[in-house]
Amino acid sequence: MSYLKKEMPSVFGKENKKKQLISKLGHIFAKIQLEHHISPGDFPDCTKMQEQLMVHDFTKFPSLKPKMMESLDDMMTYEIAKLMPLVRQEELGMPEQMVHGGAFDGTSNGPFIEGIGDGVYELTDEDEWVVTKDKPKYDEIFYNLSPTDGKINGVKAKNWMITTKLPNSVLGKIWKLSDVDKDGMLDDEEFALASHLIEVKLDGHGLPNELPGYLVPPSKRRQVGSAE
Secondary structure, eight states, rough: HHHHHHHHOOOOOHHHHHHHHHHHHHHHHHHHHHHHHGGGGGGGOOOHHHHHHHTSOOGGGGGOOHHHHHHHIIIIIHHHHHHHHHHHHHHHOOOOOOOSSGGGGTTTTTTSSSGGGGGGGTTTTTSSOOOGGGGGHHHHHHHHHHOHHHHHHHHHHHHHHGGOOHHHHHHHHHHHHOOOSSSSSEEHHHHHHHHHHHHHTTTOOOOOSOOOOOGSHHHHHHHHHEEE
């Protein structure tokens, strides 16, 4: 909305400019996606949006506030990451709860096998991790992102994840499932897990509410099991 307002003339030719902007809405979406690193899946349907814009006065749209956007991005990238270990500690202090929804309700959820969550902490380091066979290709992407101390932060992960064109709501759930140790960063195993879940979602399958045992990275199994 801010972009459309900014492109409008101050005095003459407003109606013609409005029609031009509406006709080029698809190109405008693409430009904003690149400029602000927004997933295409978070944009509305272009045709429906064009129809709705016809009855609006672009000059009355609100202006973008860059400083507010910077503060929001900083909070999502750094401040939330700092809170994650505290959230994890609080969760560990809560009584065990039953998991409901998705694969745990007895409904088909793609590769997330019914009932597998019941044995999530019974796996050992020797049990096969289903992500292992594809990990080499995920590792290549991971190390091309220049990890620091073996991990990538939220900014690098987000910039890569949005290229999948999945909605941010879905990517957020994938991030939550993949950040197994809740430190706000991804190591190579967690990144491989995130990549696997993205492919699962792109193949049309659902995501579990909690991570099934056979998807828990080997290096995290003892840690998670002992916490439980």
